Amino acid sequence: MISKTIANRNLALETVRLTEIAAIAAAQFMGGGDEKAADQAAVKAIHKALNGLDFYGTIRIGEGSSDETDKLFVGEKVGTGEGPKMDVAVVALEGKSIVARGGLNAITVIAMADDGGLLTVPNIYMDKIAVGPGLPEGIIDLDKEPGENLQALAEAKGVAVSDLVVCMLDRPRHGEMIAKIRDAGARIRLILDGDVIGVIATSQAEAGVDMYLGIGAAPQGVLAAAALRGVEGQMQGRLVFRNNDDRAAARELGIEDPEQKYSAGEMASGNVTFAATGVTHSAMLEGVRQIPGGCSTHSMVWRSMTGTLRFIQGHHTFDRWPDIP
Numbered sequence: 001m002i003s004k005t006i007a008n009r010n011l012a013l014e015t016v017r018l019t020e021i022a023a024i025a026a027a028q029f030m031g032g033g034d035e036k037a038a039d040q041a042a043v044k045a046i047h048k049a050l051n052g053l054d055f056y057g058t059i060r061i062g063e064g065s066s067d068e069t070d071k072l073f074v075g076e077k078v079g080t081g082e083g084p085k086m087d088v089a090v091v092a093l094e095g096k097s098i099v100a101r102g103g104l105n106a107i108t109v110i111a112m113a114d115d116g117g118l119l120t121v122p123n124i125y126m127d128k129i130a131v132g133p134g135l136p137e138g139i140i141d142l143d144k145e146p147g148e149n150l151q152a153l154a155e156a157k158g159v160a161v162s163d164l165v166v167c168m169l170d171r172p173r174h175g176e177m178i179a180k181i182r183d184a185g186a187r188i189r190l191i192l193d194g195d196v197i198g199v200i201a202t203s204q205a206e207a208g209v210d211m212y213l214g215i216g217a218a219p220q221g222v223l224a225a226a227a228l229r230g231v232e233g234q235m236q237g238r239l240v241f242r243n244n245d246d247r248a249a250a251r252e253l254g255i256e257d258p259e260q261k262y263s264a265g266e267m268a269s270g271n272v273t274f275a276a277t278g279v280t281h282s283a284m285l286e287g288v289r290q291i292p293g294g295c296s297t298h299s300m301v302w303r304s305m306t307g308t309l310r311f312i313q314g315h316h317t318f319d320r321w322p323d324i325p
Helices: 004-027 035-050 096-101 146-157 172-184 195-203 218-229 244-252
Strands: 056-061 085-094 107-114 125-131 165-169 187-191 211-217 234-240 272-278 289-291 294-303 308-317
Touching (some): 004 085, 004 107, 004 294, 035 096, 035 107, 165 172, 165 195, 172 187, 195 218, 211 218
Parallel strands (some): 165 187
Antiparallel strands (some): 125 211
């Protein structure tokens, strides 16, 4: 009989196959100007692959409610029904507008956790702060000013604030925060889209990002938290309510405290597996590359149980792999 440890390891490697398939599907539309087509191709591909996987999964973070989509909706049951019960968070294509214009930082991403391990949040905004591993617990706090968090991080790393790089989405809403970061002396890397990969970048020294700050999508916040669990990074998130509809959506999911700060462990608890595949190039992942008769992919996968991070280079021959779109 296969052990639970081996089963978990096999499931972790299967998640990479899912993100690979979605990335390959989306990459066919790179630079074509049609973000909807790219997104739908990724959703269709990963949905089909998920339902061929031997597990009993429930979508906790997906493409929306059952009223909004017929695939990857929150609450949908996926998998063959045979095997472990798991929560699933999936963004079939983060950065669909990136793919449409042929830009950088588009990925496909999925996280799986033990049943009940993933926080279900509405498709609203979340205020986020994140740093990588190897730092004192509680080094960051959403309620502190950017300058305070940067000073604490600089002291913990033994560097000057001017040596730190903060990654943020390039949005008008961040104007005041950007000014405060610059006043503190830190450098800034503004990205057009893709705050999951922006958070993940804090975990890898070669990505050159020390802190992630700012408001982005709440579902992507849960996925980012799942990623950081694998490397013991730190993150806090707080839902942002723009109107009564946002508050009602949160209440429907059992969220009563609008001021609650969620840690990475509260957003993604237990045994968590995270995988991502590059669709277009980023600081950490190469994009899908077309080769005669196939393509190559570059992915990452890690498990919180062991803290193991793997980078996987895949070479795919289309006429020998029927799952390839």
